[in-house]
Amino acid sequence: xxxxxxxxxxxxxxxLAFDGWTVAAALIAALPxxxxxxxxLTALGGSFGGWPELAAYVLPTAIRDSAILLAGxxxxxxxxxxxxAWLVTAFDFRGRRSLEWMLLLPLAIPTYVAAYAxxxxxxxxxxxxxxxxxxxxxxxxxxxxxxDIRGMGGAIVLLGLVLYxxxxxxxxxxxxxxxxxxxxxxRTLGTPRRAVFRRIALPLARPALALGVSLALMEALNDIGxxxxxxxxxxxxxxxxxxxxxxxxxxxxxxxxxMLLFVTALVFVERWGRRGQRxxxxxxxxxxxxxxxxxxxxxxxxxxxGLAPVLLGFLAPAAHIAVQAGKRLDFAxxxxxIVREVLNTVAVASVATAVVVAxxxxxxxxxxxxxxxxxxxxxxxxxxxxxxPGTVVVIGLLGPVAALDxxxxxxxxxxxxxxxxxxxxxxxxxxxxxxxxxxAIGVGGAEAGLARAPLALDGxxRTLGxxxxxxxxxxxxxxxxxSIAAAAILVFVDVMKELPATLLIRPLNFETLATHLxxxxxxxxxxxxxVAALIIVAVGVVPVILLSRIGTAARARE
Amino acid sequence: xxxxxxxLESVTKVFDGRVVVxxxxxxxASGEVxxxxxxxxxxxxxxxxLIAGLERLDGGALSIESAVVAGxxxxxxxxxxxxxxxxxDYALFPHLTVSRNVRYGLKxxxxxxxxxIAEEMLKRVGLAGFGERYPHMLSGGEQQRVxxxxxxxxxxxxxxxxxxxxxxxxxxxxxVRMRTLAxxxELGAAAILVTHDPQEAMASGDRVALMRRGRxxxxxxxxxxxxxxxxxEAADFFAAATPVPGRRVNGHIETRLGRFPAPAAIADGxxxxxxxxxxxxxxxxxxQGVEARLVGMSFVGDGYELLLRVDGLDEPVRARSAxxxxxRIGEVIHIxxxxxxxxxxxxET
Numbered sequence: 001x002x003x004x005x006x007x008x009x010x011x012x013x014x015x016l017a018f019d020g021w022t023v024a025a026a027l028i029a030a031l032p033x034x035x036x037x038x039x040x041l042t043a044l045g046g047s048f049g050g051w052p053e054l055a056a057y058v059l060p061t062a063i064r065d066s067a068i069l070l071a072g073x074x075x076x077x078x079x080x081x082x083x084x085a086w087l088v089t090a091f092d093f094r095g096r097r098s099l100e101w102m103l104l105l106p107l108a109i110p111t112y113v114a115a116y117a118x119x120x121x122x123x124x125x126x127x128x129x130x131x132x133x134x135x136x137x138x139x140x141x142x143x144x145x146x147x148d149i150r151g152m153g154g155a156i157v158l159l160g161l162v163l164y165x166x167x168x169x170x171x172x173x174x175x176x177x178x179x180x181x182x183x184x185x186x187r188t189l190g191t192p193r194r195a196v197f198r199r200i201a202l203p204l205a206r207p208a209l210a211l212g213v214s215l216a217l218m219e220a221l222n223d224i225g226x227x228x229x230x231x232x233x234x235x236x237x238x239x240x241x242x243x244x245x246x247x248x249x250x251x252x253x254x255x256x257x258x259m260l261l262f263v264t265a266l267v268f269v270e271r272w273g274r275r276g277q278r279x280x281x282x283x284x285x286x287x288x289x290x291x292x293x294x295x296x297x298x299x300x301x302x303x304x305x306g307l308a309p310v311l312l313g314f315l316a317p318a319a320h321i322a323v324q325a326g327k328r329l330d331f332a333x334x335x336x337x338i339v340r341e342v343l344n345t346v347a348v349a350s351v352a353t354a355v356v357v358a359x360x361x362x363x364x365x366x367x368x369x370x371x372x373x374x375x376x377x378x379x380x381x382x383x384x385x386x387x388x389p390g391t392v393v394v395i396g397l398l399g400p401v402a403a404l405d406x407x408x409x410x411x412x413x414x415x416x417x418x419x420x421x422x423x424x425x426x427x428x429x430x431x432x433x434x435x436x437x438x439x440a441i442g443v444g445g446a447e448a449g450l451a452r453a454p455l456a457l458d459g460x461x462r463t464l465g466x467x468x469x470x471x472x473x474x475x476x477x478x479x480x481x482x483s484i485a486a487a488a489i490l491v492f493v494d495v496m497k498e499l500p501a502t503l504l505i506r507p508l509n510f511e512t513l514a515t516h517l518x519x520x521x522x523x524x525x526x527x528x529x530x531v532a533a534l535i536i537v538a539v540g541v542v543p544v545i546l547l548s549r550i551g552t553a554a555r556a557r558e
Numbered sequence: 559x560x561x562x563x564x565x566l567e568s569v570t571k572v573f574d575g576r577v578v579v580x581x582x583x584x585x586x587a588s589g590e591v592x593x594x595x596x597x598x599x600x601x602x603x604x605x606x607x608l609i610a611g612l613e614r615l616d617g618g619a620l621s622i623e624s625a626v627v628a629g630x631x632x633x634x635x636x637x638x639x640x641x642x643x644x645x646x647d648y649a650l651f652p653h654l655t656v657s658r659n660v661r662y663g664l665k666x667x668x669x670x671x672x673x674x675i676a677e678e679m680l681k682r683v684g685l686a687g688f689g690e691r692y693p694h695m696l697s698g699g700e701q702q703r704v705x706x707x708x709x710x711x712x713x714x715x716x717x718x719x720x721x722x723x724x725x726x727x728x729x730x731x732x733x734v735r736m737r738t739l740a741x742x743x744e745l746g747a748a749a750i751l752v753t754h755d756p757q758e759a760m761a762s763g764d765r766v767a768l769m770r771r772g773r774x775x776x777x778x779x780x781x782x783x784x785x786x787x788x789x790x791e792a793a794d795f796f797a798a799a800t801p802v803p804g805r806r807v808n809g810h811i812e813t814r815l816g817r818f819p820a821p822a823a824i825a826d827g828x829x830x831x832x833x834x835x836x837x838x839x840x841x842x843x844x845x846q847g848v849e850a851r852l853v854g855m856s857f858v859g860d861g862y863e864l865l866l867r868v869d870g871l872d873e874p875v876r877a878r879s880a881x882x883x884x885x886r887i888g889e890v891i892h893i894x895x896x897x898x899x900x901x902x903x904x905x906e907t
Contacts, residue, residue, distance in 0.1 A: 454647065454649065456645040456646070456647060456648075456649035457649050457651060459607070459610070459612045459636075459643060459645065459649065460643065460645060460649040460650075460651070460708075461651075461662070462610075462611070462612065462635070462636035462637050463610050463611075463612070463636050463637070463639070463641055463642065463643040463663075463709075464637075464662050464663030464708070464709075464712065465637045465638075465663050465665045465712070466637050467635070467637055470637075474662075475651055475653075478653045479652065479653055
């Protein structure tokens with residue numbers, strides 16, 4: 001028989017501590033690790049010539065502004081997110097089901113689009129102020145104008161309005177999972193209904209709150225467009241201007257290193273917020289809480305309160321963008337540049353998505369195959385990039401990428417032709433930056449998919465003659481298809497919305513929808529920008545629908 | 559003599575510094591069925607996974623049909639060992655039909671032929687016509703039979719079964735077990751059945767291997783293990799037994815319950831424990847045997863099992879009675895022991 005013939009000649013292979021899978025996982029982990037290390041080297045190795053000036057004039061303001069902005073956005077997002085989550089889980093009223101997913105909609109609007117739309121909307125000659133003046137009988141902006149949204153206060157409110165859904169999402173999931181028996185126990189022990197939120201629900205949701213706030217703040221730290229348009233000089237903006245306008249890479253790296261301190265602080269705050277508490281485990285088969293029914297005017301009031309963040313965070317800016325885009329399309333049609341930018345955007349997003357999903361699957365599968373070795377750690381390291389702002393990733397990548405390009409140029413020189421900047425010119429460097437930044441989504445999606453298949457399935461496939469690769473192809477990829485597809489959608493949309501990395505490392509004259517919007521907003525022109533913004537928002541709604549469906553599916557199972 | 563289907567030589571496995579399998583040696587002859595039994599955590603499932611190549615061993619050597627598949631400097635990947643494995647929770651592929659599951663291991667077989675083999679295997683396990691269903695549409699017993707058909711379809715010379723009947727209720731488990739083993743024997747494959755159930759181990763195996771804390775404690779025919787357990791734990795494992803302290807006096811073992819012939823290996827004056835199982839102890843006529851207070855009685859089908867307190871003994875003694883005899887809980891009755899039945903072990907001090 002064939003099988004026994006094979007067995008009679010076993011390949012004698014020495015046991016290696018590092019095999020192909022572990023090596024592959026290590027290489028993938030190097031993607032985020034290398035830029036971070038390179039950043040440190042550039043920062044410390046560079047001349048500190050510009051440092052006194054940076055230290056004296058740029059950094060103190062930047063760090064102070066960033067700290068105030070993050071604190072403000074964190075507080076705003078926490079209050080709005082928790083309040084909205086409690087509203088839709090503790091109460092039932094007409095329209096609650098719709099409100100539940102509508103509260104996620106602001107996620108579809110990138111921070112720089114929100115700033116772009118609101119700046120235009122609240123411009124003294126814009127629709128909001130003109131409408132108000134017409135209503136109140138004024139004729140000129142001199143007689144009546146609203147306070148300018150530029151400045152710290154406006155930035156906090158604006159970022160908070162589009163970032164609160166992170167808190168809403170995580171906290172609502174916890175509220176839904178909270179056991180009714182806990183709340184009933186509190187009631188029998190003398191806690192009045194109105195105190196349940198403060199004394200039971202909120203403390204139990206603290207880990208989720210910490211997670212949601214830290215996610216929102218990572219986005220806030222990543223933001224470059226909104227802060228710049230609104231005139232807030234954060235560290236992110238400083239990194240960008242130090243590199244782009246002053247051409248001072250070591251200086252930018254030094255500030256970027258300071259940003260990493262913010263990221264570390266965020267991660268620390270999140271850990272501290274959780275403080276090793278794992279409440280969720282006890283609530284596995286818990287009976288969910290029954291929401292209190294609000295009828296009549298109370299129900300209408302609840303719906304109105306719930307709709308306020310949706311209106312300000314999504315409906316108003318989205319509607320304004322749609323109207324402006326409509327006008328522009330009526331006037332000029334779909335212009336050539338926009339079409340080219342759509343194609344550019346789709347092209348880089350597709351390539352980056354394919355890279356991220358493939359690398360994520362390999363890293364996650366390596367961790368499954370070699371749970372005892374370093375592979376699981378590598379998968380974690382590979383996921384680090386999500387916490388690192390796009391500007392920092394790019395500043396870190398510039399060193400290694402430039403070295404590669406020099407290498408290519410030298411190699412080209414031997415054969416007598418000029419290669420130019422291969423990595424940056426071809427967009428490979430851009431895809432690399434996206435991969436570093438969004439690898440966490442690819443790894444997470446693949447891990448979630450793999451986790452659905454019990455380990456015995458691997459054993460069954462192996463004993464039936466599959467190699468590890470064949471088992472991945474025949475068993476895991478078909479089973480994990482849904483999770484991986486969801487991850488691919490998230491990566492695609494995130495890449496499409498990504499602004500800071502794209503601005504810094506794209507090939508010359510290569511415009512995407514995001515960079516186009518940025519350029520027009522920075523110039524103060526609002527021509528095709530609205531069309532670009534509308535496309536970004538429209539695509540951004542896709543993952544929101546996905547998220548809301550996951551929420552409903554979880555409820556349908558209960 | 560034919561090469562053994564599988565040979566284990568001082569196989570050792572360490573997890574996180576804990577020795578899970580400790581120098582186990584075992585030969586399974588071609589076509590033989592061996593039951594591997596022990597309490598949970600004794601390392602029996604790990605041993606099975608080592609044989610299949612799903613874990614790598616840390617010491618010793620392992621050969622299948624006289625080819626080394628694991629040992630110093632050698633490791634054959636599981637897909638090249640040609641071993642059938644049946645998992646505790648069956649591990650059917652949820653995205654494939656029953657027929658596709660059964661065909662999964664048929665590499666390099668033309669599609670038409672593979673379909674025919676799958677149909678034949680399904681017929682043999684009594685699931686003809688189930689091919690187009692999906693695993694989740696089947697009952698537990700049916701899923702187990704699909705797992706069996708899938709493992710046997712590539713005609714392995716060795717089948718490993720990891721507690722595959724433990725998720726079925728007792729009655730169904732027995733039926734499925736008998737059919738499974740009959741089919742494996744019919745195909746002439748050797749098999750190792752891992753179980754924590756001593757009854758199942760004795761009923762299934764040509765030989766029974768008892769493991770404890772990673773070590774092989776005893777191996778032999780079921781009757782040998784039952785009648786001549788090598789240790790006190792083994793004595794208690796195959797049927798509940800009560801230890802009764804004793805001492806060798808004048809060529810006999812004297813205990814609170816009576817006298818037993820002393821084995822030659824035990825010196826005069828030595829302390830021993832005599833393990834008594836329920837059938838060894840029977841009610842006696844008044845005035846004979848020893849007085850005991852009845853503390854529990856349960857009907858076990860072909861008689862009654864009694865639980866009795868005897869003055870001077872820490873643990874209650876089990877006895878077997880064919881009749882109820884009007885006995886009531888709390889009453890004092892007389893019991894006697896057949897002298898040749900006790901299992902005598904020295905007490906290590």
